[in-house]
Amino acid sequence: MTPEFTETMVLTFKVAAITTGVLLVLGIPLAYWLAYTKRRLRVVVETLVSMPLVLPPTVLGFYLLVSFSPANFLGQWIEEWFDLRLVFTFEGVIVGSILFSMPFMVHPLQSGFSSIPVSLREAAATLGMSRLRTLFVVLLPNMKPALLAGSVLSFAHTVGEFGVVLMVGGNMAGETRMASIAIYDRVEALDYATAHQYAFVLFAITFSILLLVYLVNRRFSRMELT
Amino acid sequence: MIRLDVKKQLHTADGHMDLVFQAHIGQAEFATLFGPSGVGKTTLLRMIAGLLEPDEGLIQVEGITWYDSKAKINLSPRRRSVGMVFQDYALFPNLTVAENIGVALPRSQRAAAVAELLEVAGLRELANRKIDRLSGGQRQRVGLARALARRPSILLLDEPLSALDLTMRLKLQEELLALHRRYQPATVLVSHDLSEVFRLSHTVYVLDRGKVIRSGTPSQVFTASQTSNKFRFTGEVVHIEPSGLIFVVHILVGNDVVQVIATEQERTALNVGTRVMIASKAFNPLIMVME
Numbered sequence A: 001m002t003p004e005f006t007e008t009m010v011l012t013f014k015v016a017a018i019t020t021g022v023l024l025v026l027g028i029p030l031a032y033w034l035a036y037t038k039r040r041l042r043v044v045v046e047t048l049v050s051m052p053l054v055l056p057p058t059v060l061g062f063y064l065l066v067s068f069s070p071a072n073f074l075g076q077w078i079e080e081w082f083d084l085r086l087v088f089t090f091e092g093v094i095v096g097s098i099l100f101s102m103p104f105m106v107h108p109l110q111s112g113f114s115s116i117p118v119s120l121r122e123a124a125a126t127l128g129m130s131r132l133r134t135l136f137v138v139l140l141p142n143m144k145p146a147l148l149a150g151s152v153l154s155f156a157h158t159v160g161e162f163g164v165v166l167m168v169g170g171n172m173a174g175e176t177r178m179a180s181i182a183i184y185d186r187v188e189a190l191d192y193a194t195a196h197q198y199a200f201v202l203f204a205i206t207f208s209i210l211l212l213v214y215l216v217n218r219r220f221s222r223m224e225l226t
Numbered sequence B: 001m002i003r004l005d006v007k008k009q010l011h012t013a014d015g016h017m018d019l020v021f022q023a024h025i026g027q028a029e030f031a032t033l034f035g036p037s038g039v040g041k042t043t044l045l046r047m048i049a050g051l052l053e054p055d056e057g058l059i060q061v062e063g064i065t066w067y068d069s070k071a072k073i074n075l076s077p078r079r080r081s082v083g084m085v086f087q088d089y090a091l092f093p094n095l096t097v098a099e100n101i102g103v104a105l106p107r108s109q110r111a112a113a114v115a116e117l118l119e120v121a122g123l124r125e126l127a128n129r130k131i132d133r134l135s136g137g138q139r140q141r142v143g144l145a146r147a148l149a150r151r152p153s154i155l156l157l158d159e160p161l162s163a164l165d166l167t168m169r170l171k172l173q174e175e176l177l178a179l180h181r182r183y184q185p186a187t188v189l190v191s192h193d194l195s196e197v198f199r200l201s202h203t204v205y206v207l208d209r210g211k212v213i214r215s216g217t218p219s220q221v222f223t224a225s226q227t228s229n230k231f232r233f234t235g236e237v238v239h240i241e242p243s244g245l246i247f248v249v250h251i252l253v254g255n256d257v258v259q260v261i262a263t264e265q266e267r268t269a270l271n272v273g274t275r276v277m278i279a280s281k282a283f284n285p286l287i288m289v290m291e
Helices: A003-036 A041-054 A057-068 A073-082 A090-115 A118-126 A131-159 A163-169 A179-188 A192-223 B041-049 B097-102 B107-120 B136-148 B166-183 B194-200 B218-222
Strands: B002-012 B015-025 B030-034 B056-061 B064-068 B082-085 B154-158 B186-191 B203-208 B211-216 B231-243 B246-253 B256-262 B275-281 B284-289
Touching: A003 A041, A003 A090, A003 A131, A003 A179, A003 A192, A041 A057, A041 A090, A057 A073, A057 A090, A057 A163, A090 A131, A090 A163, A118 A131, A118 B082, A131 A192, A163 A179, A179 A192, B002 B041, B015 B041, B015 B203, B015 B211, B030 B041, B030 B194, B041 B082, B041 B154, B041 B186, B082 B136, B097 B107, B097 B136, B107 B136, B136 B154, B136 B166, B166 B194, B186 B194, B194 B218, B203 B218, B211 B218, B231 B256, B246 B275
Parallel strands: B030 B186, B030 B203, B082 B154, B154 B186
Antiparallel strands: B002 B015, B002 B056, B056 B064, B203 B211, B231 B246, B231 B275, B246 B256, B275 B284
16 A cells, blocks of 8 residues: 555545534534424525535536635635635535535434424423423434434545545645545556555445444334334 | 413314313312313413413413413413423433433432432332333323422323323322322313313313313212213113003113103103103102203
8 A cells, every 4th residue: 555545545534524523513403403494494405405416516516616716706705714725625625525415414314303203392392491402412312323324424425525526626635635536546547456446445444334334223223112 | 370361273173173261270279171082182281381372362370471462472381380291201212210300400409309209209219211111100100200390380291191001090190199299280181081080180171172161170060060860871762652640761772671751741852762861860760851
């Protein structure tokens, strides 16, 4: 294994870990709102969150590239206020991944929230528990399989992301080159051995993660007998 | 003192139904809402708890206005001093028995209050059990202890005993009475079990299609209005024959024909096919025409 290979793998998992972490923090309130609100606006937000499932990644990537470009208003504004450039940078890859993996976090969490009996939330309310306390003491602990599923799917999906990252991040070693891009890069250079190295590691890791999830989920569902 | 005066239009399987309810419930009073399912009993409890908003009316508990449609006041359930036992108990499955009971209490009071309630509700040995390891009766006790933990002004019980078998139900009725005597919350019970109403409540409100049709003490409501019958059957007149100065009325009750004596005056209301009720006080059977 070359240092370049290690560097790319480390970068890939770093992006996936940060994306998953941020998505947990953003996804919980968003999924909570989507699961419980009665507002009409919900349908619009639901559609936006689900868009990356059907939108070609290059389309999302293209628009992100254009809007994050310092030549345009949004990119300029972000650069002035946060001193942050989002095109062809590590941070840009993170932002792109977050948007693109959003449905993989929000959907499991949303169905997790919806699956909790209404009477549990009502009981918490009649006991005078605040919404925040209800979330942490009653709701989240009773939807662990959903939390696990959301985190793992987001992580795995970010590891395998190609289109958005290539468009927003480009192919810069150690900065924006993720494993899936490295595979493409190596195949173009006819370096099949290295490409296979990347591909096999991704395959093995993804398989183990999913296997672990199914095993853990089986244990959860056995625990919840009633 | 609790003042209730609420109205709400409900959409039921057979069209609209106006739920109208007015009552004054005294401190430590045990009131029961009685009636068949679908007459709005649970809806009333939910409106008192704040889980459902009435269309109009007033709810005042111990001088505090919880709901007033005119003044546009509607306290959220979190700010109402209620304890509610749900039909499915709604216990938190991720917490133990002791944690369920203490979950709503401030940390400083928690240990002492939980210990007392565990003792009173007979749950001490089960304190560290998870909810899925409890029987129905044990769950019911936990639900009740949890509802009482914050010493609510009003305790709401939504058919808490309906899922239990008869022996367990009788036992828990006793325990419920004991807990009520000890903590003395004003209590509203929803029930469709007559014996439960008699054993537990001071006052009963009989509901039918959203309206209170009778109210008072259980004995007033269920016996006085029915002439303290010793027994009664319903049946259908199948034959009437004169016998001297009186008439012998043959009435089909179930699969048996019963013969009852009627005077000429009583007979005038009776025809073959009339639905009647036969009731007996001590010695004299009476025949009453039913609608």
